[in-house]
Amino acid sequence: MTDQPSGTSRAPRNDRRRGRTRNALIGAGQRLFAARSIDGVTIDDITVAADVAKGSFYNYFDGKESLGEAIVELVQGDCEHEIYAANIDVADPAARIARAMGAMVRYAGIHPERYRAMINLTRRRAEIAAPINRGLRHDIEAGLGCGSFHAISVEAGMLAVFAMISSAIDHLRTGGSDAQGVIREMGFMLLRSLGVVDGAALEAATAAAAEFGQPVQSSSPSAS
Numbered sequence: 094m095t096d097q098p099s100g101t102s103r104a105p106r107n108d109r110r111r112g113r114t115r116n117a118l119i120g121a122g123q124r125l126f127a128a129r130s131i132d133g134v135t136i137d138d139i140t141v142a143a144d145v146a147k148g149s150f151y152n153y154f155d156g157k158e159s160l161g162e163a164i165v166e167l168v169q170g171d172c173e174h175e176i177y178a179a180n181i182d183v184a185d186p187a188a189r190i191a192r193a194m195g196a197m198v199r200y201a202g203i204h205p206e207r208y209r210a211m212i213n214l215t216r217r218r219a220e221i222a223a224p225i226n227r228g229l230r231h232d233i234e235a236g237l238g239c240g241s242f243h244a245i246s247v248e249a250g251m252l253a254v255f256a257m258i259s260s261a262i263d264h265l266r267t268g269g270s271d272a273q274g275v276i277r278e279m280g281f282m283l284l285r286s287l288g289v290v291d292g293a294a295l296e297a298a299t300a301a302a303a304e305f306g307q308p309v310q311s312s313s314p315s316a317s
Contacts, residue, residue, distance in 0.1 A: 115153045117143040119167065122160045127209035131161055161214045168204075168211040169225045175200045176228065179305070186236030187289045191280040191297040193229070194258050195305025198276055201262045208262070221251050229254060236287060243288030250287055257283040273306025 121142035125134045136157060140147045154160040179196040180189045201208040220226065233250040236242035242250065261279040265272055280298030285291070 111153075114143075114145055114149060117145055118150065118153060118160060119164060121145075122157070122164050123207050123210040125210075126161060126164065126213050127206040130213060131157060164207075165211050165214050168207050171204070171207070172197065172200060173225055173228075185241070185297070186232045186239065187241050187284050187287075187293055187297045188300065189232045190229075190236070190254060190287070191276075191284060191301035192305070193232075193254070194261065194280050194283060195276045195301040197258050198261055198265065198272055199305045202265065202272060205266065209266075212259075221248055226251060233287070236289075241287075241289055241293070245287055253283060253286045257286075271306075273302045276306045277302035 118139060121139050122134075125138055125142060134157060136147060136150055139157065139160065140150050154163065175196045176193045179192045183189050183192060221230075229251055230247060233242065233247045233254075236250075237245075237247065245253070257279050261275050265275055269275060277298050280301055281294050284294035284297060289297070
């Protein structure tokens with residue numbers, strides 16, 4: 094048997110080291126951007142928080158803006174996955190909207206810094222045409238098509254969803270403690286704003302609250 098080439102065992106270790114460094118930078122960026130605007134954070138702040146040499150930063154990112162873009166992509170991917178998982182076997186548009194709210198409230202409770210960093214970095218832009226919102230657009234269109242939603246445009250319905258979810262999360266972040274009650278009541282109001290009748294709106298919101306409104310343990314955001 095021939096000896097293993099000397100470089101084959103080192104490459105995975107180098108890859109792991111690079112992965113750890115990149116994750117440390119993303120984690121530090123999440124913490125800092127959750128607390129401040131991107132203009133209020135410097136490269137020095139990020140590298141000190143990550144315990145990474147400043148010169149190493151540029152091996153991974155062109156600047157703090159590209160780090161911010163990576164964080165937004167990461168968190169939006171998380172959010173897409175959470176909503177997909179919540180609605181994988183659910184067909185009713187009203188239930189899907191209520192459960193999406195519940196999933197987002199729960200995610201923000203588990204990963205507050207990660208979620209807040211995304212909000213600060215995107216400056217609450219309502220990018221209706223963004224790929225992440227394709228599923229929401231489909232649900233609003235489906236609700237209008239089947240008659241569950243009434244008297245609202247697709248775009249206005251999407252804006253209502255953005256606003257209600259953001260308000261629910263902000264309320265819980267700034268002192269509200271009853272996540273189950275918030276998901277139920279805000280979910281009900283959201284569905285009513287989309288034209289869902291009282292009984293169906295209350296049923297969907299109550300079911301979502303029961304599943305997603307249980308207390309969660311907050312955790313420090315990871316970069317994985």
